[in-house]
Amino acid sequence: MLSSFAVPYIDASVPVLREHGVAITRHFYDAMFRAHPELKNLFNLGNQANGAQQQSLAAAVFAYAANHRNPGVLTPVVERIVHKHVSVGIRAEHYPIVGRHLLDAIQQVLGEAAAPPLLAAWDEAYWVLAKTLIEAEKRLYGQLGTEPGALRALVVSELRDESEDVRSFYLRDEAGGSPGAFLPGQYVSVAVTQDGLRQLRQYSLSDAPEQPWWRISVKREAGHDDVPAGRVSNWLHANLKVGDRLEVGPACGDFAPALQDATPIALLSAGVGITPMVAVLNALALRNPQRPTLFAHAARHGRQHALRDAVAAAREHMPALRRLSFYEAPTAEDRPAEDYTHVGRMDVAVVLDRIGVDAEFYLCGPIGFMQAQWQGLVASGVRATRIHREVFGPELLDHLL
Numbered sequence: 378m379l380s381s382f383a384v385p386y387i388d389a390s391v392p393v394l395r396e397h398g399v400a401i402t403r404h405f406y407d408a409m410f411r412a413h414p415e416l417k418n419l420f421n422l423g424n425q426a427n428g429a430q431q432q433s434l435a436a437a438v439f440a441y442a443a444n445h446r447n448p449g450v451l452t453p454v455v456e457r458i459v460h461k462h463v464s465v466g467i468r469a470e471h472y473p474i475v476g477r478h479l480l481d482a483i484q485q486v487l488g489e490a491a492a493p494p495l496l497a498a499w500d501e502a503y504w505v506l507a508k509t510l511i512e513a514e515k516r517l518y519g520q521l522g523t524e525p526g527a528l529r530a531l532v533v534s535e536l537r538d539e540s541e542d543v544r545s546f547y548l549r550d551e552a553g554g555s556p557g558a559f560l561p562g563q564y565v566s567v568a569v570t571q572d573g574l575r576q577l578r579q580y581s582l583s584d585a586p587e588q589p590w591w592r593i594s595v596k597r598e599a600g601h602d603d604v605p606a607g608r609v610s611n612w613l614h615a616n617l618k619v620g621d622r623l624e625v626g627p628a629c630g631d632f633a634p635a636l637q638d639a640t641p642i643a644l645l646s647a648g649v650g651i652t653p654m655v656a657v658l659n660a661l662a663l664r665n666p667q668r669p670t671l672f673a674h675a676a677r678h679g680r681q682h683a684l685r686d687a688v689a690a691a692r693e694h695m696p697a698l699r700r701l702s703f704y705e706a707p708t709a710e711d712r713p714a715e716d717y718t719h720v721g722r723m724d725v726a727v728v729l730d731r732i733g734v735d736a737e738f739y740l741c742g743p744i745g746f747m748q749a750q751w752q753g754l755v756a757s758g759v760r761a762t763r764i765h766r767e768v769f770g771p772e773l774l775d776h777l778l
């Protein structure tokens with residue numbers, strides 16, 4: 378809770394800071410990385426390059442301030458940040474550094490308007506949120522039984538090309554077994570060091586926890602328009618061989634469907650967003666095969682349809698599994714009905730015809746896909762509380778501002 382002293386300053390300055398949000402976080406990162414270059418090892422410099430992380434951190438602090446009377450709105454956002462922070466190894470000692478540079482940046486950008494009481498109010502707001510995060514992160518580190526920033530060297534036991542640009546890497550512990558339990562839908566951070574700079578990236582685990590491995594399925598990214606080339610993903614494709622070791626963090630993430638429910642479940646994905654969905658599907662096939670399930674995927678064409686054997690394999694155990702495949706531009710090799718069921722983008726009407734509005738819906742894919750599905754589902758009468766989503770990369774929080 379913010380003090381009665383801070384509230385009027387926060388209320389008056391939220392609109393101004395929202396307007397300058399991106400400039401503030403840009404100042405913030407520039408100054409922080411100058412003073413603490415070692416922190417570059419924690420941040421995704423690809424997101425820095427395209428501005429996504431700037432917007433996300435700025436948006437999170439201002440969204441918190443904008444919603445201080447109704448902090449419950451932010452609970453899912455806080456949950457997501459906590460998992461991401463634990464995945465990359467954020468420590469309590471990092472918070473004063475971030476807080477100091479954020480306050481300096483607010484002062485820089487607001488200039489004379491940044492009077493001492495206003496800065497004190499923002500300092501207070503930052504620390505209310507920071508304490509919530511620190512506490513929750515401490516709890517999660519404890520539950521996972523891991524120290525902040527601890528990575529394990531896992532052994533690559535197998536490689537498998539899943540499509541023209543997605544390759545699976547099977548990872549085992551030194552004894553040849555599974556690296557540990559996780560919830561289907563969760564991800565891990567992977568560390569790669571190039572030219573002295575360590576970078577972390579998150580990849581969903583793409584197979585069921587029952588398997589004696591962790592599997593990640595990574596898309597090679599050439600880079601185009603505002604999508605930077607995949608520095609870590611491309612390195613993994615080019616360099617990682619069977620027998621190599623890869624540094625991996627704990628399994629994290631709050632996108633984890635309840636598997637034991639009887640409610641119908643719809644897993645809707647596009648592109649490489651199929652990865653967490655296959656983990657969920659494979660776990661359902663083992664744990665709750667009677668559950669009415671729809672697996673719907675959108676790809677450009679068959680050569681980009683990764684992990685496509687998963688549905689056929691799951692169907693052997695899941696009598697009530699239904700499948701939809703939407704290909705935007707099928708090639709001559711793609712067989713109608715067999716490889717794809719529909720031409721074009723994923724169509725909400727077709728999805729709902731197969732599973733009904735009372736299912737639980739899980740979405741993963743590019744932002745445009747998720748927005749279209751979300752809006753389509755809600756407009757067709759699906760309750761928003763039944764729609765869950767996993768965004769790859771920092772989630773933009775503009776809707777809370």
Ligand code: HEM
Nearest residue numbers: 419420421430433434437461471472475506507770771772
């Ligand atoms: C109140 C304080 C903080 C807030 C509100 C905050 C907010 C956020 C948000 C919104 C994300 C993106 C989550 C997502 O959607 O994936 C994020 C990720 C991240 N945060 Fe924080 N954060 C805070 C403190 C810190 C601190 C103290 C550090 C450590 C230096 C830090 C380092 C990171 C890193 C490394 C990521 C991952 C994104 C990337 O790879 O670039 N954050 N944070």
